[in-house]
Amino acid sequence: MIRFEKIRKEYKQHVVIRDMDLSIHKGELVVLIGPSGCGKTTLLKMVNGLIKPTSGNVFINGENIEEKDVIQLRRNIGYVIQQTGLFPHMTVEENIQIVPKLQKMSAEEIKQRTLEMMEMIGLDAENYLYRYPAQLSGGQQQRIGVARAFATDPDIILMDEPFSALDPITRSQLQEELAELQGHLHKTILFVTHDMDEAVKIADRICIMNDGQVLQYGTPEEVLKNPVDGFVSDFVGRNRIWNNPELIKAQDIMLFDPITTSGERTLLQAIEVMRQSRVDSLFVVNAKHQLKGIITARMIQQAEDRSVTVKEIMKTNYLSVAQTDSIVDLLKLLKENDVSAIPVLGPENVLAGIITTSSLVTTLGARFIDI
Ligand SMILES: Nc1ncnc2c1ncn2[C@@H]1O[C@H](COP(=O)(O)OP(=O)(O)OP(=O)(O)O)[C@@H](O)[C@H]1O
Ligand SMILES: [Mg+2]
Structure with a gap:
């Protein structure tokens, strides 16, 4: 579904992504994790064309995105970022409807879709649709960010530390909700986090990065049980498996x-x-x-x-x-x-x-x- 092929990114002399290859299957939730500055956001933004690689190619469904129209490309990709990126001067309703309107969906369809999205994220439409982002809690704003990303029913969703500014309880709730949503929607999701527990909880596969390279790419179980080297094992922490004892098998x-x-x-x-x-x-x-x-x-x-x-x-x-x-x-x-x-x-x-x-x-x- 998404394939990075020999991706390299340099800013002047500084190499931030080093000839990276990575494939994400259709319907899979892949978590990118690694120390600050290792290139996670850079990689994510290459999928929707916000950043262009210095060399190498990104393919979506076998098509090189360089040959696609950027506007077309982005319409099929939802994007959620840490500070939600909601427009403060627009109501919740207007925020959710931005892209559907650009896509010229019919007014009736847009209305219907908006209600579905509110239902999906568990916020009462009547009560919340006409509020401004500043009148919502952090967790509610984040939910609207998710609703907006899903509103046009894109195949791909990019999420850059979407839950990191939230308190642990709200965060854990949203993780559950995302896992539950993904359980029936099967979107192709690239999700960036710093939090290994979050990664283990929601990922089909985890990609551990350092310094613009992939160190290990595997299921949470593989990564927790068989870290490929000392860096990964320090990063993961050997005792971490006890947060998910169901991953320890007979x-x-x-x-x-x-x-x-x-x-x-x-x-x-x-x-x-x-x-x-x-x-x-x-x-x-x-x-x-x-x-x-x-x-x-x-x-x-x-x-x-x-x-x-x-x-x-x-x-x-x-x-x-x-x-x-x-x-x-x-x-x-x-x-x-x-x-x-x-x-x-x-x-x-x-x-x-x-x-x-x-x-x-x-x-x-x-x-x-x-x-
Ligand atoms: N416009 C730019 N010019 C120069 N260097 C940049 C630019 N954007 C990013 N970088 C550098 O590229 C590297 C990767 O940045 P990136 O934002 O992808 O890291 P990250 O893994 O997302 O980090 P974090 O976890 O802190 O969000 C960093 O060293 C950063 O300083
Ligand atoms: Mg980042």
Whole structure:
């Protein structure tokens, strides 16, 4: 949808964007984040032609924007900035209607659209449409800024730190609202922020920049779990994942190679495996390593005949988690059930690993905690 190709921007001798390549898919919300001065705003403004690259090209839907009419280009791009950019001498209604009027939408359509936008941002039309920006709170102004950007139903929305001047509660509300809107509108959104928590909360992908370059571009989960270098890891902060524990998956904290047995073995053999491996239960798997049951030392002790096979007495109704289940799901399961070990299953019930209450502490500590 949007593609930056070898973009370079220089002001005199000063290089602010260094041969950057970046692609944003249709319907994706990408967050640009990085230290002040790294080139985020510059990049954003290249999309709607407010800044021209020194060299390189920007493509929208495969078309080089240099070959497009700037006015046409901007009509299909909403733009929200930090101080909202609302015109102070115009009412809320007039502010929202600027671009629709330029586009010569019919009066009826414009009216309808304005009401829809007010509904979308959760402000009562009757009460707010005729106010001036100065008669609104910061959060309300910001909402109007968002309404204005969405008013012509553009495919692309650029948002440059739109929520940064707001108090944490309003800010968090607007983040929720944006995520919710995006959930059904699927616009292509480029969103600039300084706030990693905000990025993680709303982004499909996060682009971490420094000094005019992309350091890492990936999902919030990838960036939080596998920062590519020291800068990113300092920037992200290793403990940050705890703000989003649902991003920690069973597969990140499981132990590999749980001790297994075939169902065809006798109880006597199974007990011997347990003894050698110092465990008190075994996972019973078939040739494809699919989990079929669990057998514990206690079950074997209670069995009268130890020459029977494991599959005859194994437990087949056991608890398990999927590789992609989160630690939050896992902790719930552990809390509600009195178990000390849980198998982790991949596709088709293939046994991928095991999580025990004691391994939980050590693996979590080693991976996700700065101590
Ligand atoms: N018109 C200009 N002339 C010269 N240098 C400029 C100009 N506009 C921006 N710059 C420089 O380009 C660099 C990138 O600026 P940009 O506004 O893109 O940074 P940013 O990442 O958005 O920073 P912030 O987080 O502070 O908003 C900065 O070093 C800035 O000083
Ligand atoms: Mg900026």
